[in-house]
Amino acid sequence: RxxxxxxxxxxxxxxxxxxxxxxxxxxxxxxxxxxxxxxxxxxxxxxxxxxxxxxxxxxxxxxxxxxxxxxxxxxxxxxxHAPEGAMKIAVTAKQWMWKAEQPNGVREINLVHLPVDRDIEIVMTSEDVIHDFSVPAFRIKRDVLPGRYTMIWFHTTRTGRFRLYCDQYCGLDHALMVGHVIVMPAAAYRDWLDHPGGDAASPAEGAAP
Ligand SMILES: [Cu+2]
Known part of the structure; x- marks a missing residue:
């Protein structure tokens, strides 16, 4: 928004x-x-x-x-400052991947599934060096620091697949530290939460074990 x-x-x-x-x-x-x-x-x-x-x-x-x-x-x-009642997603960055955890504990790597038309608060930290969580389509980016939490929030206004980048040079595979934010209709999101399988379009990504 x-x-x-x-x-x-x-x-x-x-x-x-x-x-x-x-x-x-x-x-x-x-x-x-x-x-x-x-x-x-x-x-x-x-x-x-x-x-x-x-x-x-x-x-x-x-x-x-x-x-x-x-x-x-x-x-x-x-x-x-995220609005009250924003849905919290925990994101952990490490060389060189994004790990995301849904409010119910479902985890995924280099993918963040979200319901549409919700306030989303991303709470982030890093396991090693400084990274930067950036989704250009949402016009947001924020540094992700080791040893402390940072946050960014946004409102999902429409469904789709949006590119997620690391915007802070963080080592050899920095350029490969990319992912997708997938905004889904509320019902589809609930279905996905029940069966968070891999993503057919990108077998390298998907739910963490
Ligand atoms: Cu990085």
Missing amino acids: TAAETDWLLLALVVVSALVLVLVFGLMLYFGWRFRAGNPMRRRPLPTRTFGLEVGWTAATMLAFFVLDVWAADLYLRQM
């Missing part, structure tokens, strides 16, 4: 930056052309008191970016 907002924030950042860029370069090129050598212009002496203009333009851009900054901080803080 915060994924859409993250996209809006990024878009706003790009738009504001582009506007400032166009304004600065536009005026620069325009004045460069307008006051080019040999162009008969009425050239008044340079104004010496430009204090108001400079403060105004600095404050305006600063305010625009400050608004974006507050927005980003607010979004970040909301992502760090």
Whole structure:
């Protein structure tokens, strides 16, 4: 759910930056052309008191970016606090795999099955080095640290198979430390919990013994 907002924030950042860029370069090129050598212009002496203009333009851009900054901080803080009643999934990272445990104890490797339309809280820790739990489709990533717990939460808005990556270089097979988050309809998820077999499409993955 915060994924859409993250996209809006990024878009706003790009738009504001582009506007400032166009304004600065536009005026620069325009004045460069307008006051080019040999162009008969009425050239008044340079104004010496430009204090108001400079403060105004600095404050305006600063305010625009400050608004974006507050927005980003607010979004970040909301992502760090899971809502009450979120379904907790325990994730343990190690070189080089993701181990996930469902609330009822069902375990799997490099796969995380989830029901759709639920708040999901991922509680993570690492057995060895620093990893990073990242699902680009959900616009989330969070470092996974040895010896302490970190969390990230999201709301599953639609079913599907989403790629899970390790986003922190963690050794030789870091690039292979990938998996899938599988969001299923509630009924299918309950069926899967009852019979958490291997995944036909990817026999290397599946339920841990
Ligand atoms: Cu890793």
